[in-house]
Amino acid sequence: MNSLYIHWPFCPYKCHFCPFVAYAQHDQFMAQYHRALCKEIVEVAAQMAQPIDIQTIYFGGGTPSTYPNELLLDTFGTLRNVLSLDGVQEITIEVNPGTVDREKMAFWRTLGINRMSIGVQSLKDKALVQLNRLQAAQDVRNAIAQAQGIFDNVSIDLILGLPGVSAADFKEQLREIVQWPIAHISMYFLMVHEFTPLYYRVQKKEVQLPCDDELVQLYCWAVNFMAEHGFKQYEISSFARQGYASLHNQAYWQRKPYRGFGVGAWSFDGTRRFRNRKNLMLYMQTMEQGGNVIDFSEELTEQQAALERIMLGLRQTRGIALSMLYEQVDARRHVQLNEHLAYCIQQGLVKSADGQIWLTPAGLAVEQDVIAYLA
Ligand code: SF4
Structure with missing residues (x-):
């Protein structure tokens, strides 16, 4: 096993396009969830036959930047108690603009976190608000500025094809973004996932999505534009300055084993993929009662x-x-x-x-x- 994924499901709001296991207005369960998460880490580590060489850790969500400092410190204490983190090369935390400040970033560095992935998605505030993503472009710019001198490895996420963001808007924001002191850009096509609020609004024709041909053209433009500005593409959605390709994500694409912890987290042991329960309450209850939180498992044929x-x-x-x-x-x-x-x-x-x-x-x-x- 080379990589760990740790899921933090709490969010300040629930975006209308979000397919992830993420909960808004559930912050009162953070401490209880944290205890369940740490219990899972301890139990899984105890079952491992041999010492594991962990190379990457990824705190995803949800919004891990809302993980209270004292609880996050405790999580790292747990990890260090039961696993060897000596060989860890990359520890990423996902960040939502507006939930982070310089002090928190400095604290993360003391824990060993050395990579921040900021969910920018767009700099068009109006388009984001329409999708219940209540962040402001100014918060993004502040977070980038505050990271300077603390994190040299900052990645940002962008969504291509958001309703209300024209091709001209997208190009304008990318022209600004490539000037930022960041090392990595992830650019994803908007996916309309079944049963999300966006899905129903598209069904009712309340939301107009850009056409596929236009998006393919824009994607190709963006790939060239980022390359011209030093962000070399290495995967469909991933662009990095020299030496800053994500080690954690590459481990997924190279089918290296990884272990996920927390509600809805996926794992892969080399032949079998399995997933934890996707319901927050059931996950916590099962952990508290000493049960098995894995509720889906699949053995792959050759x-x-x-x-x-x-x-x-x-x-x-x-x-x-x-x-x-x-x-x-x-x-x-x-x-x-x-x-x-x-x-x-x-x-x-x-x-x-x-x-x-x-x-x-x-x-x-x-x-x-x-x-x-x-x-
Ligand atoms: S912040 Fe991310 S995880 Fe949370 S609701 Fe929005 S898209 Fe989902």
């Missing part, structure tokens, strides 16, 4: 694992060995695969050389379609 390796490999700009694709396909269908590959190359979606294959920015923008077509 074929599923191979397909996963292809999908995760093609998310990354370095791509995969071409032979991985051929191994997936019955020899009688190699001719068809060659035709599909040639078509994707001709459309400018895929490139291939020296036995490797990788997706171009246009291919990455429609990655799932390309993979379905090829694999």
